[in-house]
Amino acid sequence: MNRFALLSLYRSLTRHRLYSVLNIGGLAVGIAVFLVLGLYVRFETSFERWLPNHQQIYLVQTDWIGIDSPFVGTWPNTMGGLIEQMKGDYPGLVGTRIEGGEGGGSVTHGGIATLEDIAQVDADFFKIFDLPMVSGDKARALADPSAAVLSQSIAHKYFGDVDPIGQTLTITIDKPMTYRVTGVFKDLPKNTDLRFGILTRIPVVNPEDWWFHWGSTSVTTFLRFPTPAAAKAFEQKLPGFVDHHGFKDLGAHASRKIALPLLPFTQEHLKPAGQASASLELTVVTLGLVGLLTLLIAIVNYVNLTTARAGLRAREVAMRKVLGADRGTLLRQFMGEAVLTAALATLVGLIIAELSLPFVNAAGGLSLSIPYAQALPALVGLALVIGALAGIYPALLLARFPAAQVLASARAPGGGRAGTRTREMLVVLQFSLAIAFIVGTLVVVAQMRHVRSTDLGFRREGLLVVSSLNYGDLDTGRQTALIDAFRQLPGVIAVATADSSAGGFGNNNMNNVDIDGKPKPGPSLRKIVIGSDFFRVYRPRLLAGRLFDDAHRMDDANTPKTSEPRNIVINRTAALKLGFPSPQQAVGKTVWSSGTRTIIGVVDDLRFFSPRLPSDPTYYVAYRGLAPYPVATLRFSGDPRSILAAVRAVWLRMAPQAPLIANTGEHELAKFYEDDDHAAHLFAIGAGLAVLIGCVGLWGLASFNTQRRVKEIGIRKTLGASSADIVRLLVGQFLRPVLIANLIAWPLAFFAMRTWLAGFDDRIALSPLFFIGASVLAIGIAVLTVLGQSLRASRATPAWAMRHE
Template sequence: MNYFALTSLYRSLTRHKFYAVLNIGGLAVGIAVFFVLALYVRFETSYEKWLPDHHKIYVVQSVWNTPGSPQDGAYNSTMGSLFEQLKEDFPDIVGTRIRSGPGSVLRDGVATSESLAQVDPSFFEVFDLPMIRGDGKRALRAPTAVVISESTAHKYFGGTDPIGQTMTIVRGTPASFRVTGVFRDLPKNSDFDYSILILLPNITSDESWFHWGNRSLETYLRFDDPAAARAFAGKLKPFVDRRGVADLGENPSARFRLALLPLDRVHLEPEGQASSSKKMQVVTLGLVGFLAFLIAIVNYINLATARAGLRSREVAMRKVLGAHRSTLIRQFMGESMLTVAIAALVGLILSELSLPLINAAGGLSLSIPYTIAVPVLLALIVIGGTIAGFYPAIMLSRFSAAAVLASARTPGGGRTGTRIRETLVVFQFSLAIAFIIATSVLVAQIRHVRQSDLGFKRDGLLIIRSFRNEQIDDARGRALLASIRRIPGVTGVAIADSAAGGSGSDSSINVPLPGVPGKGPSLRKITTGAGFFDVYGARLLAGRVFDDAHGGDDMTNRAKSDGQNIVINRRAVGTLRFRSPEDAIGKTVGGDEPRTIIGVIDDMRFFSPRLPNDATYYLFRRDLSSGAVATVRFSGDPRSIVAAAQQIWRRTAPQVPFAGETADRRLDLFYEADDRAARLFGIGAGLAVLIGVVGLWGLASFNTQRRIKEIGIRKVLGASSPDIVKLLVGQFMRPVLIANLIAWPLAFLAMRTWLAGFEDRIALSPLYFIGATLFAIGIAVLTVIGQALRASRAAPSWALRHD
């Protein structure tokens, strides 16, 4: 562009400041939304890519093909001895195991909880963690070696050299370890959260360690290239059939198989029966950012084509003076590029200013990497400028100089230009209405899962997971429970191997049915202690719950073959083929391990709303006091109850870190990801709708000004102000109404797919669609009516003299 062209652009922007602000402001907001959501997508898709050679690492998945079973699906964990068996059959493979879990460091008799992982000596051959001190590949050769993170080293050793220092680490029983290496703190874009690495013990006594289908830890393998990984994956089916037949029966690969999942896909891939909600969230938010940018571009095109007539005489004069059409196209394309460049700079500033708010709303820690941001902005300027400027440049450059100079009025693109602008308005409002529908459904579903009936009262519950620690034996567990019961405000304490918020074990078992061949349906099994149903306030549908009056309820000193009294939930009634809760009472199921149903309770949802609420049966062990989870029912201030329980714990078992949270907090962990996605979606969608509204307002303002003389003539011929308003508003409502025909199917398909990820979900009511349509119409009317009223009130004499 030459100096003349730059001067022309400057005069065009300064003569029509209002439209310049709308154009640049709309583009800037669209770019800011795109940029911020692109940062989120980049962060979520970068997990584990910080690891050197991450593309060579695969996690071994346990894949169950057992429809109707709670364990059906793929899991990123395997039995403990799988790697050892793989090494026996395939000696050349390179891999390691990771068993993560709670651990603690004992110092001065007080335990501090730390994230600890037990690994094989070959860990650093697979995961080449950046080391600060020591050699990773040699650091875990000794049984008492420990490798710690940089922050852990500073926490326990301050500024002194940690190499050679000793630490007392508790994972089961306390043991002394010597620090042999320090690795750099793991980044936030990692699902690995360990800060201490020790060697995995040689386990031979635990039968579950060798039982096919158990999931004790994670197994990782490293291959030189994808072809080698695919070749090895082809050997896994015969390996399962050869090794798993003893535990899984004939043809084990029909029900169970092993698969390899690339490490950089683990974060976005689902486990178990859950849908790929994380991946869908990332794709959806990326799409929102792209569409917000696209709506801003459409705004630019709309306003540029509408304003084309204002520059028609400029174009005509330049043609008369010898300018070629190609020269004019280059000028207007250059102006578009410069306009988008200004908007991109403003958008970058808006992004930087909004990131703290976005991070707070989404619980994120996004920042702008300028080494990447600048090239992306340049690409946006080129792509956005080309898309936004192409049609206006072609339309402006094709004006006939003679026709324009001879005409008493400036051209506006004719009927074709009007139809194109209407099409663009339809496109904008189709997206806007779809966004409004989606946002309302998102908010309604999140509110539903937070407020839905879980089958128990979630307020006033404290979940204490510390009882699962191996150092809490039965005697100490009973002493702790007795002390907690005496806390003022505590009304009940119960213990079980599962609790609200997904705490505890997750086990299921097949229950054979009388007269029905096969192993029977799979039910979740929960072992409870005294008072469990009273503490949770379970609703009894039929029969009774466990009590002391019936000695047969307690399984503490009884063999499974002696028979068990069980309580089942409502969902198990149909699963076990009973007609009603009352019909199930007194019936026996279980084959060689008879289970007599003594009661039926309503379903209690302890797990994620995205997972099925499984058929469940409950056992009773009165002396259950260790290796489980305690649930405390209380009234009053939760903080004081937690503090009192923590004080008792530190006094009675100081070598075991206290882990206690309210049930509300535990359940919130299930909702956090969806809450974050809903907030980000709402912000992005709201700004996208705002961009569309601003563009519509600018277009309405401009078109109304172009029709001042027409309005004056209509008023002279007898049209009233309401007639003029009805005419102008009606013409703008037509594309908005047409937009619903596109928006409704799009929103329906998208929301039906998203809601399918929830087992407990709202109905996709027509009210969401009707409400969004009315809201969009209301916005459009309010946007246009101000311009229409002002035009309708103008005196005809002034309107006819208007130029």
């Protein structure tokens, strides 16, 4: 492009400043949204790719199939002894296990225990996970069972500037032990799901222990293969391996109940764990599409405004042709202008993206940043692509104007009916996507409000969950003393223990419950073991029968064995699962699960887990006093911070050797909503800006077309049209494509939102009000967008309008 062409571009931009700002601004906002959401997609898809030889690492999953259990689905854990059995059958196999991780243990320093991310691994860990080391011999770092390998930050936390190699730490996982530091690795990056700052060895376990029980899921197991073909060949051998080793626990044809699929390590982050998690893969794809579609809206906006303004440059094109420019020269000039305009918009978009990242990170719970070393070449390519896509049609339109016809005409060509139809089609496309985005935003916001306010079967306010009673060497006596001390605190109404609590803490035990006269095994129900006052703390609705009390000896599972059946309470879903038509008909019935049980009561469901999970059929077994493997829950009144401070003071006084893990029930339940909340915020930001770009384009188009019709408006007013008639005419013209856009937007939004809502067990109905509301909102925005231009045009006096060109 020569200097005359650059001068032409400069004059074009400065002569019509408003349209230039709208053109470049709309494109810049679209590019900014595309950049920010592109950074999000890049971050989420980069997990584990920092690790050397990451493509050779595979996660062994447990896939429950052909069983009646809420655990049906694919899970990222296996039984503890799986790798020993695999290495016994397949010598030379390279693999490791990871047990624990986030909050996996504590370090006692200065007499105070501090919770740390501690993982227990095998001696071969560094053969699979080649972590960058700061000091120590990676090959021998975990050879000694008493060795510990620390991250840089943990090493600095406990040893400061002193060389940590050879130093000792008191680490508590099951019990306090002294470990010697043998290595230090670099802190793990943010784009990893590995959560540990301290590595120790997995202890040797008796083969008869539950660790080797098929059906338990206590560790994550990783294998390393040189090629994908080798991994595939090994995976094909696993059904026979499962049948051979799983026979004792799962019976004949164990591979029909459980499978062990291999998942590439780099894909683990995007895959859901069973039914409990949102599919991050779907979220990433959705937000990536939002970014692409927003950019598409911006490009359409650019094309629309540029083609609308094409007539203003018709005489310029004609004069260039008269002076010798051929069609190819003009085409190159206008394509060059489009690329330069896109480059300018890309620069502005980059500035907007950089300025908005702090707010986006806050809204999405992220830590995104622009890697300029990689971003700048990509941005140059992006500007070229956008310029080419956005500029090709306007360039072709401008280059084909016939010189003689243009110069002989009294007015510049406007593209005729074909040009008008093309611009209307582009407006339809813009607003189809915008309306679909509005529908999506309304549905997402409504669903997240619903899951936060839905009835969980208990009041989430006024709960404090203490989940660290099983840490350290706290015996039953000290656990009981702590519970008694909590009960004496001001504001505490009741304290209960159980092996499960709000937020999903504790055990996940499922048992088959057999019913006389029905096929065995019976349905699988979740078993929750509770202590005294559990129902007083959670206060579920009693639907039939009674709750546990001290007056009935067989309510206590600790009662010495007799021929009498132990009593249980079941929830509403369990009653239906067991085949009872109503809660009342379940009371008094006898079932079998690890002994004979009598149902004494039916309560409403208590939803302790993710809103994406269906409510589990559950039965409760009671222990007077303290439940085994207890998680404590306090029901309190007053300020949560005061209660938490009081609990912390009691804990430091009575159990300083164990870390305190305590938080409100609301805080723990909120963790289930975090990922969806963050995705919803990003979606709403992208959707809102997409709608804004569409409105900016519509405003510019309305302004331009209204100016072109000033003389027509003057003639209409001379012939008797009122200002209201003119406004209706102009507004109606621009509303037509917006109304047509609903025919495209509604089906698109319906299928997209139905797919997203399917991930929630407890979900709102996809009401027509969302679609009608989005359409009304879009129409309202469109009317307000063009109304100002229409009113201004309608107020022009006929005499002035007739003289205007």
